Amino acid sequence: MKEFDYLGAKDVYLDAACQSLRPRPVIDAISQYYTEHNSCGERVKYKWGIETDEKVEATREKVLKFLKLSGRKYTVSFTLNTTYGINLILSQLNPKHFDKVITSEIEHNSPFLSTIAFSKRTGLSRKVIKRNEDGSIEIENYDFNRAVVVVNCASNFDGRKLLNIKELTKAVHKAGGIIIIDAAQAMSHSSDILKGVEVDAICFSAHKMYAPSLGVIVWRDDLIEKMDVGFIGGGMVDDVKKESYLLSAESKEHRYTRFESGLQAWGEIVGFGAALDWLNSLLKKDWKNLENNTKELYEFLKNSDKVHMVNHEANPTMSFYVEGVDSHMLGNALSRDNIMARTGYFCAHYYLDHVMGFPPLIRFSLGLHNRPEDIEIVKNELAKIVK
Ligand SMILES: Cc1ncc(COP(=O)(O)O)c(C=O)c1O
Numbered sequence: 001m002k003e004f005d006y007l008g009a010k011d012v013y014l015d016a017a018c019q020s021l022r023p024r025p026v027i028d029a030i031s032q033y034y035t036e037h038n039s040c041g042e043r044v045k046y047k048w049g050i051e052t053d054e055k056v057e058a059t060r061e062k063v064l065k066f067l068k069l070s071g072r073k074y075t076v077s078f079t080l081n082t083t084y085g086i087n088l089i090l091s092q093l094n095p096k097h098f099d100k101v102i103t104s105e106i107e108h109n110s111p112f113l114s115t116i117a118f119s120k121r122t123g124l125s126r127k128v129i130k131r132n133e134d135g136s137i138e139i140e141n142y143d144f145n146r147a148v149v150v151v152n153c154a155s156n157f158d159g160r161k162l163l164n165i166k167e168l169t170k171a172v173h174k175a176g177g178i179i180i181i182d183a184a185q186a187m188s189h190s191s192d193i194l195k196g197v198e199v200d201a202i203c204f205s206a207h208k209m210y211a212p213s214l215g216v217i218v219w220r221d222d223l224i225e226k227m228d229v230g231f232i233g234g235g236m237v238d239d240v241k242k243e244s245y246l247l248s249a250e251s252k253e254h255r256y257t258r259f260e261s262g263l264q265a266w267g268e269i270v271g272f273g274a275a276l277d278w279l280n281s282l283l284k285k286d287w288k289n290l291e292n293n294t295k296e297l298y299e300f301l302k303n304s305d306k307v308h309m310v311n312h313e314a315n316p317t318m319s320f321y322v323e324g325v326d327s328h329m330l331g332n333a334l335s336r337d338n339i340m341a342r343t344g345y346f347c348a349h350y351y352l353d354h355v356m357g358f359p360p361l362i363r364f365s366l367g368l369h370n371r372p373e374d375i376e377i378v379k380n381e382l383a384k385i386v387k
Pocket of ligand 1: 155
């Protein structure tokens with residue numbers, strides 16, 4: 001794609017699940033912020049600040065539109081990344097509203113560890129539930145009574161999706177619980193199953209969806225009733241007295257401030273708005289290209305001797321190991337040919353190592369920037385190395 005014209009012909013970047021490459025319009029928007037209206041948002045009255053404010057507010061609206069959620073019920077706050085977002089919520093949830101915390105076995109360390117910390121802080125029990133091979137959850141097997149459920153919508157090692165997210169959300173709400181979705185992977189290529197589903201909070205990382213490094217929390221306004229204030233500072237208050245303060249988040253207009261303490265990454269937020277515009281402008285053929293590359297590489301791996309796939313089906317994110325070959329050494333060898341892929345357990349240690357007993361793995365994660373030639377290069381190099 002012309003938006004990635006800075007890529008060398010032999011650069012094969014296969015780490016989009018960590019952070020996607022940034023297309024030119026995103027890089028241009030950030031550069032424009034720094035060179036034309038470098039200013040603090042939300043508090044500055046001069047010209048540059050007004051331009052920043054307009055773009056930041058527009059980005060919040062674009063996020064809700066992208067997710068097909070109503071601004072009457074939901075608020076968009078910016079933060080550092082997915083991990084920070086999940087921790088910000090869990091660390092401030094008041095345990096008196098809940099009986100337990102539930103997560104699943106295929107989680108990234110981000111929800112996995114933060115639910116351990118939540119359970120330790122609150123004394124509430126923690127349950128790790130199973131996911132089917134297709135990513136769905138057997139809802140009837142579990143008791144969601146007054147549960148805080150924190151699960152991903154797509155995994156970071158094989159992309160399997162929470163296919164029954166709607167049914168799960170209904171079941172959790174019916175049982176008096178809340179559901180927080182880790183959408184770090186889903187937002188880049190599997191956001192459709194999430195759109196319009198009224199979960200309590202969605203946390204994701206803009207850097208995995210062609211935008212600058214930035215975290216996002218999309219949250220239902222009534223979540224505020226279940227939270228204590230535990231992380232607070234500048235930009236969050238309308239008035240301060242010696243021993244008290246008035247939170248700006250009391251009003252709907254400034255509700256986003258509830259998770260935005262201190263100065264924010266204004267240039268990155270502006271760049272994220274440009275990334276959403278770019279994603280919305282993509283043509284069917286652009287997604288088809290990703291689909292074709294995915295299929296081609298997946299079929300090659302699946303049919304290669306000695307290759308053991310973690311995936312049960314094709315997905316832009318695919319993990320595997322090669323019998324008798326150390327994945328880290330394989331990753332190094334690929335790197336010598338400019339093929340950039342990840343090795344190890346990708347922050348999903350519990351499932352990949354302790355449940356499945358896999359050796360360290362190698363992960364290819366494709367993005368919209370990949371060309372069919374990239375796949376040919378990988379196939380050739382991998383075949384040579386494995387031989
Ligand atoms: C499913 C999933 N959740 C959470 C994270 C954590 O994202 P971040 O490091 O941006 O906080 C990742 C990162 O790869 C992920 O893939």
